[in-house]
């Protein structure tokens with residue numbers, strides 16, 4: 001095997017610019033072909049040899065793969081702007097725990113037979129979030145999920161258990177996991193139109209509620225949409241439900257995957273609180289909080305869970321979660337970062353993100369690039385860069401004619417300046433110093449934010 005292993009080249013995804021080989025349009029890294037498994041990226045596994053000399057070579061080969069992988073991660077992290085991940089963290093103190101198989105299977109509040117768990121950290125984190133969203137300790141239930149998607153799957157499932165014949169209402173700009181939940185649970189789902197900002201259109205919501213009055217409503221409210229960072233007006237959603245005659249016949253799940261933790265620290269933002277008639281809130285732990293592994297937090301009202309859960313004898317616990325085994329490391333990372341930063345630390349980070357997001361939007365507009373920033377958001381939406389290589393290099397998330405940068409705590413002014421400089425330079429080539437017209441994005445972000453040839457005045 002030795003020879004073969006030595007000559008194996010790493011796939012191009014491992015060779016970003018500045019390390020080895022190109023990345024960009026000339027790279028054939030990512031290709032999406034629906035219905036086909038494009039197998040371009042693979043570090044194949046080879047069976048171990050019994051010959052020790054060869055084994056030594058194998059170890060050296062694996063070490064070199066990992067070293068190059070690490071290098072590419074450093075580079076990719078430097079050029080990351082499109083996905084809402086806070087990459088600013090230091091969890092060195094937790095390295096010592098890597099040797100343990102920490103698993104929180106079962107209910108966080110009921111000790112199971114498996115002793116290598118981190119439930120005490122988990123409950124500490126849950127208490128912190130319950131306090132943030134104003135639900136008493138004896139009235140909430142929750143758990144650390146695998147991600148924001150699992151939080152949505154759980155919240156909507158609890159809603160369906162509370163109202164088995166309920167209809168799921170979600171704005172068109174809700175995350176795809178919400179519609180996946182509807183498919184998984186075979187729920188009737190009604191999509192609501194959105195405003196240009198990306199917020200739910202409550203006039204359309206009212207109309208659709210009135211068409212289905214005989215069935216209760218399970219509503220997904222976005223505390224920050226994926227693409228435009230729009231925050232649905234929770235108070236208006238509640239008012240609309242009441243106006244349509246749904247009093248006490250609705251369940252509200254708040255999808256706060258990104259902004260669930262930012263909103264409480266924005267003064268003018270509508271408050272997400274269990275003092276209002278909401279039923280569950282979820283947030284991703286790897287986004288604003290900044291965990292190096294996917295995780296999330298789900299909080300709901302205890303009264304809902306008592307009907308929903310089942311006892312499991314072999315765990316000596318209760319089953320009220322979506323997953324079986326649950327990552328026990330995640331809660332420790334969350335506990336660690338919450339302890340270090342506290343409410344005040346997060347508040348500062350939120351303010352910095354909002355400031356930097358405004359900076360980016362203003363610079364884009366100065367450079368005559370169509371751009372929009374929702375008032376409560378750090379997601380800057382702008383005209384989709386013309387070149388796929390550029391999109392990949394900066395890992396921008398795009399939809400149709402628009403792209404976005406999510407300004408997280410690790411996104412400094414310096415990083416934004418580097419990005420802007422490159423974008424402006426490249427754009428001059430793409431549009432040949434305005435000889436070619438840039439696209440109109442008025443339909444996506446409003447004509448007041450569009451600087452195409454028609455709307456620039």
Ligand SMILES: Cc1ncc(COP(=O)(O)O)c(C=O)c1O
Pocket residue numbers: 147148149150152174175177222224225226227255257258284294296
């Ligand atoms: C609004 C919204 N909800 C849910 C999710 C899913 O979160 P996760 O990636 O943690 O599963 C996302 C992810 O970007 C999101 O933007």
